[in-house]
Amino acid sequence: EDKVVQSPLSLVVHEGDTVTLNCSYEVTNFRSLLWYKQEKKAPTFLFMLTSSGIEKKSGRLSSILDKKELFSILNITATQTGDSAIYLCAVESGAQKLVFGQGTRLTINP
Amino acid sequence: GAGVSQSPSNKVTEKGKDVELRCDPISGHTALYWYRQSLGQGLEFLIYFQGNSAPDKSGLPSDRFSAERTGGSVSTLTIQRTQQEDSAVYLCASSSFDRFPDTQYFGPGTRLTVL
Numbered sequence: 312e313d314k315v316v317q318s319p320l321s322l323v324v325h326e327g328d329t330v331t332l333n334c335s336y337e338v339t340n341f342r343s344l345l346w347y348k349q350e351k352k353a354p355t356f357l358f359m360l361t362s363s364g365i366e367k368k369s370g371r372l373s374s375i376l377d378k379k380e381l382f383s384i385l386n387i388t389a390t391q392t393g394d395s396a397i398y399l400c401a402v403e404s405g406a407q408k409l410v411f412g413q414g415t416r417l418t419i420n421p
Numbered sequence: 422g423a424g425v426s427q428s429p430s431n432k433v434t435e436k437g438k439d440v441e442l443r444c445d446p447i448s449g450h451t452a453l454y455w456y457r458q459s460l461g462q463g464l465e466f467l468i469y470f471q472g473n474s475a476p477d478k479s480g481l482p483s484d485r486f487s488a489e490r491t492g493g494s495v496s497t498l499t500i501q502r503t504q505q506e507d508s509a510v511y512l513c514a515s516s517s518f519d520r521f522p523d524t525q526y527f528g529p530g531t532r533l534t535v536l
Contacts, residue, residue, distance in 0.1 A: 347527075354464075354512075354527050399464065411456075411464035 313338040313404045317412035325420050328390050332415045334400030335382040342403040344376055344383050349397040349414065357385070357398075390419045423447075425528035427513050433534045434503055442498040442531045446515030450526075453496050454516075455488055458530075459509040467511075470496060503535045 315336045324330055336344065343361045347354030358367045360376035360383060367374050371390075376383045387394055397414040404410050426445045434440050446453050455467040466480040470490045481487070485503075490496040500507055510530045 356526070401464070410466070 313402070313410045315400055315402050315410050315412035317398075317400050317415050319415060320413060321416045321418075323418045323420065324390060326390060326392060328419075329386065329388045330390060330417060332385040332387075332398050332400075332417070333382060334384070334412055336400075336402045336410075336412075337381065338402050338404040338410060340404055341378070345401045345403065346374055346383070346385050347399040347401065349399055350395075354399050387417075392419045392421055395419045425513055425515050425526055427511075427528040427531050429531055430529065431532045431534075433536065435536050436505060437502055439499065439501045440503055440533065442500075442511050442533070444496045444498070444513030444515075444528060446494065446496070446513070447517075447526055448494075450515035450517050451493060452516045453490060454514045455496070455498050456512045456514065457509040458512060464512065467498070500533075503533075505535050508533055508535045 315334065318333045322330060334344070343359050345359050346357040348357055357372060358374045360367060360374060363376055363378040371388045372385065374383060374385045383400065385398060395418050397416050399414045400412045402410050425447055428443045432440055444453065451472055453470040456464045457467060458464050467486065468475055468481055468488050469477040472493045473490050475488065485501045488496060488498045496513065498511060510532050512530045513528045515526055
């Protein structure tokens with residue numbers, strides 16, 4: 312059974328801190344790994360990763376994939392209160408199916 | 422429209438009633454997905470459409486759930502004889518399916534509450 316596990320499930324930090332969110336996976340037919348940010352109901356797309364060792368970066372956010380060890384990390388530097396959200400990791404497995412993790416609830420306190 | 426839209430945004434219904442949830446994908450996107458997110462859980466895949474056909478219905482939790490897509494565009498997810506455990510946010514996503522890999526774009530979701 313395809314599985315995506317995120318850790319931690321919840322994280323509370325102070326503004327300005329750096330955080331690292333983890334995502335490990337076991338899927339039968341890996342195609343890509345995606346990170347989403349969910350603030351209300353609809354997740355918004357952050358990154359798509361398909362190749363190992365290549366960092367993707369967008370402002371203060373960055374992510375990297377390790378296909379040998381089957382995990383990805385999402386880093387956020389100099390966190391701001393607007394970064395508070397649930398961060399979802401999903402793996403595209405085979406026929407256009409996304410398997411999501413439980414999400415990490417990130418809270419940034421001022 | 423510019424993004425995926427869903428309606429209604431909120432639906433409260435009584436146990437045993439049928440509900441219909443609607444999804445309008447991004448224009449030109451051939452692939453459409455339905456997911457649901459229950460409180461405290463990750464997104465759960467329900468069904469995937471490529472055009473009007475549904476090659477993967479493996480996620481539908483019971484035969485009370487059905488979905489259709491007409492004209493390769495709008496999709497309707499129908500839940501018959503709703504139960505309290507059906508309460509969740511139902512999310513729709515679409516993708517262009519014209520390259521590998523594809524990015525799915527999510528709608529705002531419909532929050533379903535079954536009393």
